[in-house]
Amino acid sequence: MPERLFALTEYDLAQAKFVYEAMDEVRDRMFPVIAKIPKVEVEHLQHTRVTVASGEVVESAPIKQQIPFNIDLTGAITGDSTSLMDSIGFAALEKGTGEMKTFEAYVARVTEAVGTSLNAKGRPLDRSVILESLEIREIEFDDDGYPGLPPEVRHLFHHPSQVCTCFTDGRFPQYYLHTTPRMKAYIAQMPPPSEAELSAFIVLMEKKKREFNDRKRHRRLPR
Numbered sequence: 001m002p003e004r005l006f007a008l009t010e011y012d013l014a015q016a017k018f019v020y021e022a023m024d025e026v027r028d029r030m031f032p033v034i035a036k037i038p039k040v041e042v043e044h045l046q047h048t049r050v051t052v053a054s055g056e057v058v059e060s061a062p063i064k065q066q067i068p069f070n071i072d073l074t075g076a077i078t079g080d081s082t083s084l085m086d087s088i089g090f091a092a093l094e095k096g097t098g099e100m101k102t103f104e105a106y107v108a109r110v111t112e113a114v115g116t117s118l119n120a121k122g123r124p125l126d127r128s129v130i131l132e133s134l135e136i137r138e139i140e141f142d143d144d145g146y147p148g149l150p151p152e153v154r155h156l157f158h159h160p161s162q163v164c165t166c167f168t169d170g171r172f173p174q175y176y177l178h179t180t181p182r183m184k185a186y187i188a189q190m191p192p193p194s195e196a197e198l199s200a201f202i203v204l205m206e207k208k209k210r211e212f213n214d215r216k217r218h219r220r221l222p223r
Helices: 009-030 032-036 073-078 082-114 127-135 151-156 181-188 195-218
Strands: 048-051 057-060
Touching: 009 032, 009 082, 032 082, 048 082, 057 082, 073 082, 127 151, 127 195, 151 181
Parallel strands: none
Antiparallel strands: 048 057
């Protein structure tokens, strides 16, 4: 007698497809930054290269991961999905953690090369440090002149007397503040901005808006 009475490749493929897709879905919920990155199927994985204005090339190789995936066969036979769900959750965490380490390291290299990284030199995070970080980066604006910033950053310079829509207006959903939950809680608990900080933000945004419009006017379509 054969060890397996029958074998259908379709079943194996369906199971693998379910596990892979479920793992990515769980990972995206654990790591919101990864969820915002578009996924594209390609035939061949290539190195990622960014050439900055100085001519320096920042390169990143494809990520290779080996993730253990264990299932309790006894539970699977009896129809208990607990082991499967636990394995998917663990694999999603392992996969996301590895991808984020590579992503953060690559972004750090790129921002360092283009000059948009800020070394606070031990200073505590406050609005002056955030204004400095905004000063050295490009900012886009919508047709209403609204700055493309994460809602947490916009809220830091929101006048307390005005109705806040920073988290509900749906503008620039592609921007996400990537930091630890502890740091997000720290930012959320900052005292209201002073008039001087509000004025400094307005002046900076006007400057950044002029720079943005200048870039649009000088942008050329490829021939």
